[in-house]
Amino acid sequence: MLNMLVWVADLVSAALLTALEVAALTAFWFTEGLKQWAAEGARPPRATARFFLVLTVGPAGLAVVGYSFYRAGLPVACGSQAMLAAVLTLLLVLGGGTECTRWILRRSERRRLVRECRSK
Template sequence: MTVWVAWAVDVVCALVLAGVVVGAVAWAWLAEGMRGWAAQGRPAPVRRGPDRLKAAFVGGAALSAAATAGFWWAGLPVTAVTQGLLAVPLGVLAVDGLGYEARRALAVRCAVRRSARARARTDRSRADRADRGARH
C-alpha cells in the first residue's frame, strides 16, 4: 500500500508543479501581451517587456532543471522527469529569444560600422576634390 501512496504523491506533485510552471509562463506571456495591447500601437511606456519575458524563460528553465535534480535525489522520479521535460521547451524559447536579440544587436552594430565607413569614404573624396581644386 505504501508503494501506491508514494507513486500517487509523486504523480500529484508532478501534475501540480507542471501546472504551476505552465501557468506562470502563460501568465507572463499574457501580461506582456496585455501591456502591448494597452499601448494600442504606441510605444509602451516600459520597453523592457521582451527582456522580462526572456528572463521568465531563462529562470523557468533553470529552476526546472534544478528541481529535476532535487526531485530525483528525493526519490520522486515522475516529478523529476516532468520537470526535466518542462525545462527543455523553456530553454529552447530562452535561447531562441536571446539568439534573436544577439542577431539584432549584431545587425545594428554592422549598420553603424557600414555608415561610418561610408562617411569616411565621402569625407576622403571631398578632401581629394578639395586638394585637386587647390593644385589647379
C-alpha cells in the same frame, strides 16, 4: 499499498506543478504582450531583460525542484521538471539568438548609414 500511494503522489505532483508552471509562464507572456499592445506595437524598454531573467531563473529553479524530487524518489515529477527546464532553456537559446540577430542587423544598418553620411 504504500508503493501505489507513492506513485499516485508522484503523478499528482508532476501534473500539478507542470500545470502551475505553464499557467505562470502563460500569464507572464500575456502581460508582456498586453504591455506591448498598450505601447502600440513598440517593445517596452525592459521587456527583453525580463524575458531573459524569467528564462534564466526558470530552468535553474526547475533543476533544483527536479533534483529534490529525485532525492525524494519521485521519478515522474523529476522527469517532468527536467523536460520543462529543457523547454525553457531552448526558448532562452532561441530568444537569445533572435535578439543577437536583431542587434547585429541594427548595428550594420547604423554603420551603413554612417558610411553613407561620411561619403557625401
